[in-house]
Amino acid sequence: MQHRVRAVLLTPNNTVLLIKRIRPGIDPYWVVVGGKIEPTDASPEDALRREVHEEVGGEAEIVSLLRTIETDEERQDFYLATIDEWNFEDRTGPEFSQEGRGEYLLEEVPLTTDALDALNLLPREIAGVLRGAVERGELGAAN
Template sequence: MSKKHRARAVLLTPGDTLLLIGRVRPGLDPYSVVVGGGVEEGDADPEAAAVREVYEEIHGRAKIVRHLYALEDEKERQDFYLATVAEWSFDDKSGPEFTQEGRGEYTLLELPLTVAAIDAANLMPPEFAAVLRGLVERDELVPVAQGAE
């Protein structure tokens, strides 16, 4: 059995905020996740998968800035990318997870780029929450080529 491969986009907005997906599931404390999902056969690479997932989940057009982090265990690999997004519409989301029975509630969270906001969002997985917290503390989450084309 091959490992699942997921691609996720840490989305920065023009207002220097962070977009996350809020999750409420029965029996669990509310938590949040970085936008993204599984790399599919038709995706050219994990970056392309992250861009596709952003479109499906928030109807936004992401621009990948750089790879941030890889989290891997025996079951899956998750690649996290820093990306920018200028426009989005959560009302126009189209990912298959939104229509599956028993998946709980999904909301779009727009948070300030602060450690306190990340901690309050209960970001999962905790290993990546710690990485993101460190990037924010060191002010390393700003896109290198912000505004450059």
């Protein structure tokens, strides 16, 4: 089973950093930052910090485990984290140089239900978790 870690990155601007994926033949969709745990990672949290650095050129402060989504093929641990500074030009992830992977665009999305509802955020379960947290006032403004 593949084990992945993901970071719901909250910014000082009351936004969440998401990656918009544009791939040939597929409607655009958004994902939270993250990837698979490598054998060289000391822990899932270390893997998450590495992935954030590779994908957005920043350093995350992990707050807590938000949700785990598990299927027969993979386990994804979604962490709530904060990030103060990032530079998408400093990203180093190997996926960015692979042919045929499409585009990876970093977007700051307001923490509102309207903004989240306007996205095709995958997986759908995490989209619902984030929307619910915003509605309850746990992450940002409700609308």
